[in-house]
Amino acid sequence: MCHPEWARARARAHHLDDLARLRRVRDRIDREYARPLNVEELARGAHMSAGHLGRRFRQAYGESPYSYLMTRRIERAAALLRHGDLSVTEVCFTVGCSSLGTFSTRFTELFGMSPSAYRAAARESVRGLPQCVAKQVTRPVRRPTAASAAAAAVAPSPA
Template sequence: MCHPSWTRALNEAHRLNDLARLRRVRDRIDREYAQPLDVEALARGVHMSAGHLSRQFRLAYGESPYSYLMTRRVERAMALLRRGDLSVTEVCFAVGCSSLGTFSTRFTELVGMPPSAYRREVARATAGMPSCVAKQVTRPVRNREAPAPEPHPA
């Protein structure tokens, strides 16, 4: 029978190993967001099952790997839309989305407006602003949908 301290040490080593693999998955998503990525491929890359990866990723980072990937894609899309030289469809495909409908829906959930409206409204509002400041000001809301607009006093 294993000594309790050995069991604790093994459990801690396993937890640290899982965290390192989760960090590799997150780093891969950050680097390869525009590539076709799915949870199964991400899991294979770190020798985990897709279910285990999804559960552990959510515990570690507060959202699923797919949600994290879509947030990365929307953040990049926001930057491309602020530039103003690409259409919404071109931006959709440039950030790795294969469905304009899914891209628009997720963009709207995170940003609070459709990509076409964002391109019109926010591009004007951030004109002349350094890109690093515009990125901070317009960063999408993580783990939550965009806040509802505040009611205007009557």
């Protein structure tokens, strides 16, 4: 029979190992956001099942791996729209999105306006600001949906 302290130490070590793998997944998403990535591939790279990765990633970072990936893509797209001369369609494909409709929907969810409207408004609002300041000022804030707010209200708090 296992001593309770050993069991707790083993559980802690497993938890820390999971956190290290989750950081590697997040870092990979940050580096490779423009490449075709899916949760199954990310999970294989972390030696986890897709379901386990999704649950643990959400516990650690507050959103699913796919949602995190899309947020990184949309943030990069916003920078390209502010400072580049690419069309919205070109920006969509440059950041790794394969559907202009999904891209526009997610962009609107994060920024509250379409990519075209954002381009016009952002260029005016950051005129004269250093790029590092403009990036902070225009960083998206995820607005919780009714479903995610309800799920958060009934979810147990992390121990």
